[in-house]
Amino acid sequence: SQQGEEDPQALSIQEGENATMNCSYKTSINNLQWYRQNSGRGLVHLILIRSNEREKHSGRLRVTLDTSKKSSSLLITASRAADTASYFCATVGTGNQFYFGTGTSLTVIP
Amino acid sequence: ETGVTQSPTHLIKTRGQQVTLRCSSQSGHNTVSWYQQALGQGPQFIFQYYREEENGRGNFPPRFSGLQFPNYSSELNVNALELDDSALYLCASSLPGAFYEQYFGPGTRLTVT
Numbered sequence: 001s002q003q004g005e006e007d008p009q010a011l012s013i014q015e016g017e018n019a020t021m022n023c024s025y026k027t028s029i030n031n032l033q034w035y036r037q038n039s040g041r042g043l044v045h046l047i048l049i050r051s052n053e054r055e056k057h058s059g060r061l062r063v064t065l066d067t068s069k070k071s072s073s074l075l076i077t078a079s080r081a082a083d084t085a086s087y088f089c090a091t092v093g094t095g096n097q098f099y100f101g102t103g104t105s106l107t108v109i110p
Numbered sequence: 111e112t113g114v115t116q117s118p119t120h121l122i123k124t125r126g127q128q129v130t131l132r133c134s135s136q137s138g139h140n141t142v143s144w145y146q147q148a149l150g151q152g153p154q155f156i157f158q159y160y161r162e163e164e165n166g167r168g169n170f171p172p173r174f175s176g177l178q179f180p181n182y183s184s185e186l187n188v189n190a191l192e193l194d195d196s197a198l199y200l201c202a203s204s205l206p207g208a209f210y211e212q213y214f215g216p217g218t219r220l221t222v223t
Contacts, residue, residue, distance in 0.1 A: 033210060035214075098145075098153075099155065
């Protein structure tokens with residue numbers, strides 16, 4: 001399967017702390033994306049990092065990409081209770097297929 | 111809110127029946143993808159439509175079929191429903207030239223009994 005894997009599966013932190021989640025994938029990519037999903041609802045696109053980029057920032061989000069290790073990490077700084085959600089990485093394979101990982105469930109405790 | 115809507119919100123069907131799920135894309139989006147998300151799993155790509163033509167398909171049997179209309183709204187049809195088809199079905203649309211940034215609808219929760 002080309003599906004990615006997120007690590008850890010679940011993460012619980014206090015409000016104000018930083019949250020880091022990791023994604024590993026199996027095939028060559030043009031880019032990698034991160035999405036957030038609140039409790040069984042639709043996904044929200046957070047950030048896209050291209051294969052020739054190593055790091056990208058967007059507000060409190062920082063994404064890194066290591067194509068040699070086929071891995072990416074998402075850092076959320078100064079977490080808030082509203083950041084409680086599941087986070088997925090996604091890549092695109094042949095035939096325009098999007099592959100989502102299994103997700104990290106983040107709980108931010110107020 | 112992404113501007114992508116799906117109907118119905120929830121649906122209960124019996125094994126062997128057929129179901130049609132609907133998606134209305136955000137204005138100007140000409141690409142729509144459908145996903146199946148089982149409980150506790152990531153979304154699984156079913157297929158994608160671009161300008162009314164199927165433009166990619168995941169590992170789903172032919173009883174999963176779709177349509178995209180000239181106004182870029184879309185349908186997912188599933189025949190001969192099986193218990194394992196119980197899942198959240200998500201559609202996602204994207205702008206021309208911004209294929210990788212998908213806007214997801216809230217999903218349809220399908221339960222097959």
